[in-house]
Amino acid sequence: MGGILAVVSHPDDETFGCGGTLALHADSRVLCLTCNPRDRKVELKVACKALGLAESIIFMEDNVVPSRSLIKRVADVIVAERPRIVVTHLPFDYHADHRATYEVVKEAIEWASHTTTYEKSCLVERLLLMEINTLIPSPHVLVDISETMVRKRAAVEAYKTQLVKFSWGYYQNFSDKKAELRGAQSNCAHAEAFVEESLAKNGPFYEAKATRNLLR
Ligand SMILES: [Zn+2]
Helix, strand or coil: CCCEEEEECCCCHHHHHHHHHHHHCCCCEEEEEECCCCCHHHHHHHHHHHHCCCCCEEEEECCCCCCHHHHHHHHHHHHHHCCCEEEECCCCCCCHHHHHHHHHHHHHHHHHCCCCCCCCCCCCCEEEEECCCCCCCCCCEEEECHHHHHHHHHHHHCCHHHHCCCCCCHHHHHHHHHHHHHHHHCCCCCEEEEEEECCCCCCCCCCCCCCCCCCC
């Protein structure tokens, strides 16, 4: 794969948090940890299609508990998919499932790199954290999604069961205004914002741990 893997708590998180960015890279994939109620699986499928992505991978958990077994399952997906970039939730997100997903993913990225656990371990290059309803105070990365904003809007429309909860159009409005705000910050029409978290490579599992070129 070598692209982007978004690991999210619920169907719709991928669209609101990083849908425009995923749509820029058609080989991106989505790993969704919960699907409650279960018919939202169909909505996730429609949303991924609207974003131009391959079918998503879904773990049918009821909620996200940072157990060793869930960390291992996520690490297995990372090793199988071999993404260069992983996107997930913020550790200060308002939603407990989102915070728990961050914990699981951070640990799974570490496990996936262990040569003692996996014959073909996978070293993820970058971890980006996205915003859903809790906004990032100072983004590190702003991705210009002007050309995929149409796809992001179409994916939002796939989530009929969620949209009807807010008949005044909260979801559509918030998604649009957020993309405009991030666009204003980055001199383009629409953007998505991320926190970039550095990945520690100080365990015993990495062949190359030193660099001779800081500017590379
Ligand atoms: Zn969510």
